[in-house]
Amino acid sequence: MIQVDSAIREIAEISIGDIIDGTSSTLMVAETVRLDPDTVEDNLYASSYCDDRISCPWGKFWEDMNTIVTAHGINSGSGESNPGVESKHPGRCNVLFADGHISFIGETINQAVLETLTTRAGEEVISDNGF
């Protein structure tokens, strides 16, 4: 059970069985740099809320729920208004998958692959070397 608590802000209960795309190919948490003009703080956000393409316009995100935003790619500098996948590492960003493994994903990742990794039940197939 992934019990999302206040650190990730949105309340949700998702069981391992709900991650039908596979826990090793579903993003759960990513680094982000959100340049909030009021608080100027860095935050972490979580994904795994998106079931399919219909519920997640512009790639995969529910912006109002402060979940992860992969629609803008990696390190696109959009953090001022969107909690995108952002880091201060040159060229890469750390992400955590639902099976617990961490990956240092590059900015060169294919956008379609990135969005596919974000859904937990999109029923897409990703080859092992896709990212």
Place this chain on the structure above:
Amino acid sequence: MGYCLLAVSGCLLTAGCGDKGGLPSRVLHGSVLYGEEKAEMGRLRFVPIEGTPGSASTVMIVDGQYRVEARGGVPIGKHRVEVDARRKTGRKVPLPAREGTLIEETVRMGPDRYAGTQSPLTIKVTEQSDGRIDIIIPR
């Protein structure tokens, strides 16, 4: 240590520093218009298509202008452009995500489809590009 410092300053001074992510890219900039009307605010998303490598790039539209600078700009190749251009209504509305905060109310300029994955706008970024590309939603 001396080598480290040298490498860093070399990067800052080199225009091609944006290639650090591994893809040749161009810093893009220009105007965003709905017909002849300037987009007051909003955002643009460049999504690589037709085999163009790399992930998407999003930038804010500020006073009718945009500039993609992060990670060296937009990768060379073809991209779909999704434009969420907005104009202010002059009213203030509450921000749903944060209680007690008021923001400028805006309305979208132009048809909704230009703001999403169905957008018919595409651009081609070339090696020779000077980086200036105006984005125009036809009226």
